[in-house]
Amino acid sequence: MTRSRTNRTYWAAGTAVVLASLFAAGATFATADGSGSADAGGSAAVRAPSLYSPDAGFARDMAVHHQQAVEMSFIVRDRTQDEPVRSLAYDIANTQANQRGMLLGWLDLWGLPKVVADEPPMSWMDMGAAGSMESMGSMGSMDHSDGHDGHDGHATKPGALMPGMATKEELDRLGASSGRDAEVLYLQLMTDHHKGGVAMAEGCAKQCRTPAERALAQGMVEAQQSEMKLMADMLRQRGAAPRG
Structure with a gap:
């Protein structure tokens, strides 16, 4: 590993910590209805998201989803010398590592676990909030029980992969x-990954009540949609196309 690459790695790790702290601090001013309220003493009343809320569920699921994108990007970095692909992989790994730090930072701030043993992937998500099932990609078997607070709604069964x-x-x-x-x-795997990530982020942008988290989710939607267009072009240049 060169000194330049080592320095970039340390910079990325440091940036993730700083950004997580800043966004977590902003999230402390979110109440359950997404706005600040004052108590009798005039101070902001802070109510952390509940264990099975969309805010917490999205943070847990997207942290796992992002981790795989980082892993795939590091794999391809060592499997090709093509600079455009290596540059894209570095950008995706850096961005998603930073965002993952924010999500995990919020969970720490809210006093919530990063893993819940009895929580199936996507159980926080109202499927209608993410558009059609086609936009979700393959989500495996679905559980269509009724419920509230995002915990007992449409969800993948335990052990199923998240979309993408x-x-x-x-x-x-x-x-x-x-x-x-x-x-x-x-490029094909990451396109699928982004499709699933966009659907999840769209769900949080509609359902999450923490303003900073909604803003982050909307930013994910826009950035990953742009990267999917770039990856489609890169696949065409290589005589290939996205899957499905």
């Missing part, structure tokens, strides 16, 4: 590929 997540077999294929094959597979 690559399987272990696909990650193994990426790690075993090189050159153009690795570039194409990475």
Whole structure:
């Protein structure tokens, strides 16, 4: 690893901590209805999101989702010398590592766990808030029980992958590929990953009540939609296309 790459790694890690602290501080001013309220003493009354709220569920699920994007980006970085792909992979890894730090920082601030054993992926999400099922991508088997507070609504069953997540077999294929094959597979997997991430972020932008988290989710939607267009162009340049 060169000194330049090492410095970038330390910079990215430091930035994630700083940004997480800043966004977490902003989130302390969010009440359950998304606005500040004053108590009898005139101070802001802070109410943290509940364990199974969309705010907490999105933070937990998207932190896991982002971690895989970072992992795939580091894999392809070592499997190709193509600078456009390596640059894209670095940008995605850096951005999503920073955002993951924010999400985990909020959970710490709210006093909530980063993992809930009995919480199926996507159980916080109202499927209607994310548009059609096609926009969600493949989500595996669905549980259509009724409920409230995002916990007992439409959810994937325990053990199912979240939308857009690559399987272990696909990650193994990426790690075993090189050159153009690795570039194409990475761009295809990351396009699928972004489609799932956009659907999840759209859900939070509509359902989450913490203003800073809604703003972050909307930023994810816009950035990942732009990156999907770029990846479609990069695939065409390589004589390939997105999957599905």
